[in-house]
Amino acid sequence: MRPFHDRLARIGLEAVEKYGFVLAGGYAISANGMGDRPSSDVDLFTDLGDPEQFAEAVEALRHAFRVDGLVVTDNRIGPTFADLRVVDEATETWSDIQLGWDYREFPPRMLEIGPVLDPRDAVANKMGALWSRGEARDYIDIHTVLESGRFTRVDVLAMGDQIEAVPLDRRMLAERFRQAGRFSAADFAQYDVGSVQRIAIVETFLDWADEVDPAVVR
Structure with missing residues (x-):
């Protein structure tokens, strides 16, 4: 901080x-x-x-x-x-x-x-932010959560579902995941994320998108 x-x-x-x-x-x-x-x-x-x-x-x-x-x-x-x-x-x-x-x-x-905030509420709120606005920092934070090993993709999805009136629509969520690549290197750099890590984040969300909505083939 x-x-x-x-x-x-x-x-x-x-x-x-x-x-x-x-x-x-x-x-x-x-x-x-x-x-x-x-x-x-x-x-x-x-x-x-x-x-x-x-x-x-x-x-x-x-x-x-x-x-x-x-x-x-x-x-x-x-x-x-x-x-x-x-x-x-x-x-x-x-x-x-x-x-x-x-x-x-x-x-x-x-x-x-x-x-x-309890980590489960913190992650749930961050998933809500990714779902509703999808800023570069939201992708960074959720990727960080996954990389920490503390929660799995299944865990994170379940937390996101809990704070919404209805579970997150998986097809729309997959589309949001695929939008991680729309942010430039400069967008990520303001959060001290370099080009290598940016690629890893984008690839993680592309893979996750295919997992939650396998109907779309890249």
């Missing part, structure tokens, strides 16, 4: 843990021992959908950052979503931090940094 992100996560989790917030997103994958992909922001999510409590949590977070000498501005605020920009003017370092609401099936893990 980038040093400034580590600082924001620790301050943030201490401030809003009582509202059910935990470290989520890509950093939840790495905090659970699967890879170390750098991220552009910090995600803190709760499973409590009360807008009043959510607003209290956002204000508590703003206050905690300001007490630590940081400048906070609102990018976007909703009933159960907040996107804040946090700046350390002394070092001219900045980052966005996002708060949101999401379903989780398991209790969070208490790690050294603070409460973190």
Whole structure:
């Protein structure tokens, strides 16, 4: 985790843990021992959908950052979503931090940094992100999960199915898998992924696509 992100996560989790917030997103994958992909922001999510409590949590977070000498501005605020920009003017370092609401099936893990999504929820949410948006970072994270040996392809698919209203359509999912190659080397490089690893990721998802939807022959 980038040093400034580590600082924001620790301050943030201490401030809003009582509202059910935990470290989520890509950093939840790495905090659970699967890879170390750098991220552009910090995600803190709760499973409590009360807008009043959510607003209290956002204000508590703003206050905690300001007490630590940081400048906070609102990018976007909703009933159960907040996107804040946090700046350390002394070092001219900045980052966005996002708060949101999401379903989780398991209790969070208490790690050294603070409460973190259970790895099964972290992987399920990442599969949901790959299914819905399919950004380069989503392919990287799911590939990292598989490479860790902690979960199999079958496990990951089952986790993805659990957070959707209906199981993921395998033909559409296979098409999403086949889109991994649409990202350039530069798209992957911003996450410290070189050309060799990029090829491995693309090939993994092409093979997986054939596995979940064998009707299509490459």
